[in-house]
Amino acid sequence: MMAAGSLEGRRAFVAGASRGIGRNIAYALAREGAAVAVAARSTREGKLAGTIHSVAANIESEGGRAFAVECDVTDEASVEAAVDRTAHEFGGIDILVANAGVMWLKPTLDTPLKRWELCMRVNLTGVFLVTRAVLPHARKNATASLIAVTTTGVGMTELGSNAYWTSKAGVERYYTGLATELERDNIAVNCLAPKKVVRTEGMEVAARDLDIPADMFEPDEAMGRAAVILAAQDASSMTGTVQYSLDLLEQTMDRAGA
Ligand code: NAP
Numbered sequence: 001m002m003a004a005g006s007l008e009g010r011r012a013f014v015a016g017a018s019r020g021i022g023r024n025i026a027y028a029l030a031r032e033g034a035a036v037a038v039a040a041r042s043t044r045e046g047k048l049a050g051t052i053h054s055v056a057a058n059i060e061s062e063g064g065r066a067f068a069v070e071c072d073v074t075d076e077a078s079v080e081a082a083v084d085r086t087a088h089e090f091g092g093i094d095i096l097v098a099n100a101g102v103m104w105l106k107p108t109l110d111t112p113l114k115r116w117e118l119c120m121r122v123n124l125t126g127v128f129l130v131t132r133a134v135l136p137h138a139r140k141n142a143t144a145s146l147i148a149v150t151t152t153g154v155g156m157t158e159l160g161s162n163a164y165w166t167s168k169a170g171v172e173r174y175y176t177g178l179a180t181e182l183e184r185d186n187i188a189v190n191c192l193a194p195k196k197v198v199r200t201e202g203m204e205v206a207a208r209d210l211d212i213p214a215d216m217f218e219p220d221e222a223m224g225r226a227a228v229i230l231a232a233q234d235a236s237s238m239t240g241t242v243q244y245s246l247d248l249l250e251q252t253m254d255r256a257g258a
Contacts, residue, residue, distance in 0.1 A: 005031060006232040008032075011094055012035065012093070012096070013095070014036060014039060016099040016101060017037075017039055017040055017097075018038070018040035018050045018051050018054075019201045020050070021099055021200055022040070024220055025097050025224045026055055028224025030062070030065070032231075035065040035090045036065070037082070037089070037090070038059070038066055038069065039070075039086070041071070048202065052068040052070065055068070073100045073126030074122055074126055079133050083130070083133035083137070092141065098131060098148040099149040100126050101123050102118055102123065103161075103202055104118075104119055104163050105207060111163045131174075135182075138187050145187070145234065148172075148174075150171050150191040151193050152195065175190065176189075182239075186235045187235055189240060190238060190241050192223070194223055195247055197218070198218060198222075199217055225245075226245040226248045229249070230243065
C-alpha cells in the first residue's frame with residue numbers, strides 16, 4: 001500500500017467488483033487509500049472465478065480497507081441495502097464506480113428477447129439504481145465522483161453487437177445528463193470506457209468465437225489507473241464527459257509533464 005495515496009480518507013462503492021475490470025478498479029482505488037465496498041452477487045466460487053470475499057481479502061492482505069457486500073444491481077431492494085450497509089460501515093460514500101455489466105456480442109437475429117432485456121436491466125437500469133442509491137450519500141460531501149463503465153462499442157455503428165452497445169449508449173446519455181442535474185453539488189459524473197479490449201473472465205466467455213489480435217488488448221491495470229484519476233478529481237475539473245482509459249492516462253501524463 002502507498003503511504004499517502006490520492007484517495008486517502010475517501011469511501012468507494014464499486015458495483016461488479018467480484019472479478020474483471022471492477023476487481024482491478026477496486027484494487028487500484030484501495031492502493032490509493034480509499035476504503036472500498038466490493039459489491040456483486042458472487043459470494044462463492046462458481047463457473048467464473050472470483051467472489052466479493054476473495055477480492056476484499058486480497059485488498060485487506062495488502063493493508064487496505066474493504067467491505068464485501070452482496071448486491072444484485074437489477075434488484076432495487078438489494079441495491080438500496082448494499083449501499084446503506086456500506087455507508088454505515090464506512091461513515092459515508094463519495095466515490096461510485098458503476099461497473100457491473102453483461103456482454104452480448106451478437107447481431108439482432110441472434111439476440112433472444114431475454115438477452116436484450118438482460119443487457120438493459122444490468123447495464124442500464126443497474127447503473128440507474130446504484131447511482132440513485134448512492135446520490136444522497138454523495139451529496140453529503142464537499143465533493144464526490146460518480147463513474148460509469150461504458151465501451152467504445154457505443155460509437156461502433158458499423159459493427160453489430162447492438163443489444164449490448166445500445167444499453168451502454170443509454171448509460172452515456174444518462175450520465176452526461178446527470179452531470180447537469182448535479183452541477184450545483186460539485187459531484188463529478190463521468191463515463192469511463194476501456195480504449196481497447198480488457199482480458200477478463202467475462203470477456204473470455206463473451207468473445208470466445210472471436211479472434212481478437214493481441215494488439216487489441218490493453219494492460220489489465222489501465223482501467224484501474226484511469227478510475228483513480230476520475231475518482232480523485234471533482235466537477236470543477238471534469239464532469240459530463242466520456243473518457244477512454246489509455247487516452248486519459250496519456251493526457252494526464254502530458255499535463256503532469258507540461
Ligand atoms: P466480467 O468479467 O464478466 O465481470 C462483470 C462483473 O459484473 C462481475 O463482477 C459480476 O459479478 C458483475 N455483475 C454482473 N451482473 C451483475 C448483477 N446483476 N449485479 C451485480 N453485479 C453484477 O466483465 P468485465 O469484462 O470485467 O466487464 C466489466 C464492465 O466493463 C462491464 O460493464 C462491461 O460492459 C465493461 N466493458 C468491458 C470490456 C472488456 O474488454 N472486458 C470492454 C468494454 C466495456 P457477479 O457475477 O458476482 O454478480
